[in-house]
Amino acid sequence: MFPLPQTECREPAACLSSASALAVGPGFQDDVEGECSRIAAAQRPELCGVGEPVAMFSSDSSCLSSRGRVIKWFWDLAEEGYRTYHTDAYDEDKNPSGIINLGTSENKLCFDLLSRRLTQSDMLWVEPSLLQYPDWRGHLFLREEVAKFLSFYCKSPAPLKPENVVVLNGCASVFSALATVLCEVGEAFLIPTPYYGAITQHVYLYGNVRLAYVYLDSEVTGLDTRPFQLTVAKLEKALQGANSEGVKVKGLILINPQNPLGDIYSPGELQEFLGFAKRHKLHVIVDEVYMLSVFEASLGYRSVLSLDRLPDPQRTHVLWATSKDFGMSGLRFGTLYTENQEVATAVASLCRYHGLSGLVQYQMAQLLRDRDWINQVYLVENHARLKAAHAYVSAELRALGIPFLSRGAGFFIWLDLRKYLSEDTFEEEMQLWRRFLDNKVLLSFGKAFECKEPGWFRLVFSDKPHRLRLGMQRVRQVLEGKSQLAEEGPPCQAQRR
């Protein structure tokens, strides 16, 4: 348990209760730690706007700096959760009663294809220049490949340029570096919620940058045509809100395809949001890490790089990585594309700290170059498998009578389990989540995505059929048991481990 000094805490009750409630292990969302820390952040309004979280941690017993103590707090919450899952992870042979992970957003469907491709002889190349200090922006051969790759798959109207590419060890690092070079300490980015919660930690750790939320609702009212719809009016309102609290907003973060909604922004919407940002001189960071994981072709996904005219190209920065689209989150390869050389150069100045091995850079270049394999083998198969898994899970959910959102992009379905909460609170949401965990299946709860309404969960379906089946079975058990319980009365505390 993190010793949160009660007297120093601005909202001692809230902080302490949330910390203790979470300590058992909320960490199994995306990227295990990230989103869990996100939960921590969510409990402390200071982090997402005004205020200085460091003030909360002024215990003298530690040999860490004040910011070191905040950072360690992030880690500890995550670590707790991480341990719970890892001590009891499901394994076909060794631990068949272990926890099935439908919480972490990883694509585990195509390991066979990937391992075959990555062990081909062209991947084994070693040469001295790959073993020595690189160009910190990324080896030129790789940046060239990335530019070609993005030109092709983002359908850019003109070829993209290698000098606009910066290569780092994952999108987390890109977020961190961008936050540092675009914002001063304490400034903020706008972000529509629910969103991929790990970003909070990415922009906070080094950058000490906050997020200002644009809250979206599930209810379809007024001009909205679908749940959780982002509109310019909502952006304007959130920006005003932040400004009136004295928070300086420097940019807007968009995730497209959206995580956790599994939705995409249409080119028209994109243009509107970009136009909004331009009016207010905001940077736009577009995270397109699920760009090739749109398995429903009818959606008509368009990358921001495919737009004919960007309203403000100097302030538009695009992120992509192989973590999701190529199911290689452990490979740590992410890239920034920006026409703004000043931004590219500033981010590159930090690349010493976010470099990746030359051998891996070589392998990535080989992979991205192999258009035949990507188009004819990998993407075809990957989309087919995603589709099948998605079809299976959605059929199950329909049978259970559970409403959900998912339009055919990403690895996840956004579940509406509100009717399973006896009260409309995040505590209840946490209880339900814990019940899932007790029944050895891991999901991510909506609070981790800063969803405004309690009762939403993200379920990742990109796992092998038999695991998915087992996972769904455990989900069903909980929900069926739970719904009975709900009729009988409120859930008893005893069920908390």
Place this chain on the structure above:
Amino acid sequence: MEKFGAHRAWTRGRETASVLALFLVGSSQPSEDSKTPWNMSDPSDAAPTPCDQTSDAGLGDREISVHLLEMMLNLQQIVGDHFTRLTTRRRQGLSLEEEKHIQVICEQEDVINHTMCQIISLLWSEATVDQKLEEPLLSRNSRRDGQRAREAQEASRQPDRPARQSDFEASFVTHVLSNRGVDISVFYQSHFQDYNAYQRDKYHEEKNPLGFLNLGISENKLCTDLMTQRLCRNDMNCIEKDLLQYPDWRGQPFLREEVAWFLTYYCKAPTRLDPENVVVLNGCCSIFSALAMVLCDPGEAFLVPAPFYGGFAFSSRLYAKVELIPVHLESEITDDNTQPFQLTVDKLEKALLEARQKEKKVRGLVLTNPQNPLGDVYSRDSLMEYLEFATRHNLHVIIDEIYMLSVFDESITFHSVLSIESLPDPKRTHVIWGTSKDFGISGFRFGALYTHNREVASAVSAFGYLHSISGVTQYKLCRLLQDREWIDKVYLPANHSRLRAAHKYITKKLRALKIPFLERGSGLYVWVDLRSYLAPCTFEEELILHRRFLDNKLMLSCGKSYMCKEPGWFRVIFAENPLRLKLAMRRFSHVLKEQKYDWMVKQLEDALQE
């Protein structure tokens, strides 16, 4: 408080000005040529000696702007100095009136400086308009912190902006970056322009025989053949599920286990080291950066004996904003200085006292052992003394042992801090090691932290997300560190004997040139005394000599970048293959010959004038 802030800002302003001056020296060849006619290469020299070819590009308007820019920078510096004198003459016992007076001066200073920054920005965009300079320049005000910076920035957004919007859009005046973003960018680019030039124009036997030879960056290139062979073996290429999925952010358990074993063995630890105390990140600079974040708050400081590895300066500044306070060591041998640049507890105490008098909050001491750039190896006794000094003052000690296996002189015994039976303050002792130097694979991006302090290990682990290593790379590293047989029987013997041979060659050369240097038996470099080639012996002259090496396509590192107190010292890397080393040394002696010759000519001219 306010006036100290102002003083700091000015100091930084002057740094900026000198950075700008550096850029200009690089970009405005015409003006420099007129002063220093050194660019001729000796045609009789058998080896091709490349010259700087960027000389006469784009004159005219740009040249005028460049001159104006130089003048403005000069002016800015003079004004800066003036204000510094005005505001720092007396710091203590000021009456209220005097305080107010100083406040007014500070405000004036702000206004004047802001105006000058705008002019400089304008000139800069003029000067670089037809030149492909990678790095945008900064305005001085953009290097400040806090309120004043914001005010200044706001001011520059006012409608009284010059009409030439488009030029401004092209330059940094757009405020696209945050102040710290500009700071990071300029700080980095100013130090790495040589490195970038080298990356673009590397020497190659056939393809680019006139390219840069690099004896400046500390890389061991002597064993790439062995390493390549080893990495090409079958056991290296394994793809497992775990390697492609999200890792344990402290490092994969199998790798941390192996690192613990490895350090236990090679550091001769009295008991087995614990994998739980290991954190693995993508490079030692990442470890240092993360440590600086979690041990210090912004503005706090570490003590570092100087000369020291310049990378610390980046790692403490770019993200963490931690100050490094040099403990200056001297080359001269005196009663308490039994060898050149000797570190003693007295000097540490003195530096700490001085820092505390200046109200600096010192949180730790940074040591490099074997030392870079000196090549010294600390004896067990002195190591203990330093650690005890730190314990007395509640300081953390960060020990960088990245050259631990590069001690090639067999008569020298290296003592890792991990070999010490009972550390004075294990909770505050943090050891860094990586494969970059000892295995010559800096491109692998691997660094490890060993600390008994779980709190520190946890806090550093939080950065694992931002400094993670690819699972595939972690696997390779694990295989490499595991292969004790290959390391002990093949790699280390070959590496040491090649280092010895290269060291022997270079020291022989230096002796032949009658150049003093520190004779040591570890590291990849020699610390060379070129003071006799500087007249006068100043850092300006050191920089000029450094540029002269660069003009002749030879990269070295000058003492200034190690915060050496005495101008004229250079670090020369010798871990380069024999052919290149030979050619580099030829360029080296050629430059020094030129330097001597010019000096004689100048002497002669002076004498004639008299």
